[in-house]
Amino acid sequence: EDKVxxxxxxxxxxxxxTVTLNCSYEVTNFRSLLWYKQEKKAxxxxxxxxxxxxxxxxxxxxxxxxKKELSSILNITAxxxxxxxxxxxxxxxxxGNMLTFGGGTRLMVKP
Amino acid sequence: DAxxxxxxxxxxxxxxxxxxxxxxxTLNHNVMYWYQQKSSQAPKLLFHYYDKDxxxxxxxxxxxxxxxxxxxxxxxxxxxxxxxDAAMYLCATSRAGGGWAxxxxxxxxxxxxSVL
Numbered sequence: 396e397d398k399v400x401x402x403x404x405x406x407x408x409x410x411x412x413t414v415t416l417n418c419s420y421e422v423t424n425f426r427s428l429l430w431y432k433q434e435k436k437a438x439x440x441x442x443x444x445x446x447x448x449x450x451x452x453x454x455x456x457x458x459x460x461x462k463k464e465l466s467s468i469l470n471i472t473a474x475x476x477x478x479x480x481x482x483x484x485x486x487x488x489x490x491g492n493m494l495t496f497g498g499g500t501r502l503m504v505k506p
Numbered sequence: 507d508a509x510x511x512x513x514x515x516x517x518x519x520x521x522x523x524x525x526x527x528x529x530x531x532t533l534n535h536n537v538m539y540w541y542q543q544k545s546s547q548a549p550k551l552l553f554h555y556y557d558k559d560x561x562x563x564x565x566x567x568x569x570x571x572x573x574x575x576x577x578x579x580x581x582x583x584x585x586x587x588x589x590x591d592a593a594m595y596l597c598a599t600s601r602a603g604g605g606w607a608x609x610x611x612x613x614x615x616x617x618x619x620s621v622l
Contacts, residue, residue: 399548426609427609429610429611431613436615436616437510437596437613437614437615437616438549438596438613439613440610440611440612443609443610483548483549487609492537492554492556492600492602492609492611493551493554494551494611496548496549496550497548498547498548499546499548501546
């Protein structure tokens with residue numbers, strides 16, 4: 396059965412800290428890996444990664460995929476209270492447009 | 507702005523009373539999805555429409571049905587809600603077949619369903 400596992404389950408940091416969130420996957424026909432941020436509403440899209448070793452960056456957030464290790468990390472530097480959210484990792488397979496989601500990492504950034 | 511809109515944002519129903527949740531999109535995407543998300547859990551795909559083709563996940567209960575009358579609208583019908591169906595229901599859309607960038611799923615704000 397396909398599986399996407401995120402770690403840690405939850406994380407509490409202070410503003411200004413740097414955090415690294417992890418996602419590992421076991422899927423049959425990997426196509427892409429996506430990161431979403433979910434506050435008290437719908438997940439909002441952050442990154443899509445398809446190629447190993449190429450970093451995607453948006454402001455203080457960055458992500459990289461390691462196809463050999465079947466994993467991805469999401470880095471957030473200089474965290475702010477507005478970064479508090481659940482971060483979801485999802486993997487898409489070649490067979491269709493379905494996403495398999497991980498359980499998420501709940502990040503809390505304290506002032 | 508193009509978007510995915512879900513109505514209502516909050517829905518309260520009684521045990522066993524049918525309820526319909528709606529989703530509309532202005533993105534002109536050909537794929538629409540319904541997810542169920544319970545507290546502190548990942549979204550769980552219930553079913554999706556690829557154009558007019560309906561695709562049910564194997565473990566989606568028969569109690570859940572869906573309709574897509576046209577490209578823009580999709581409905582989730584829960585025929586006899588039970589207490590265990592209380593959850594956030596998320597609608598998402600994507601454009602299939604257009605290359606990597608277009609396979610991103612875009613989510614609506616969700617409908618939080620309570621069952622009394």
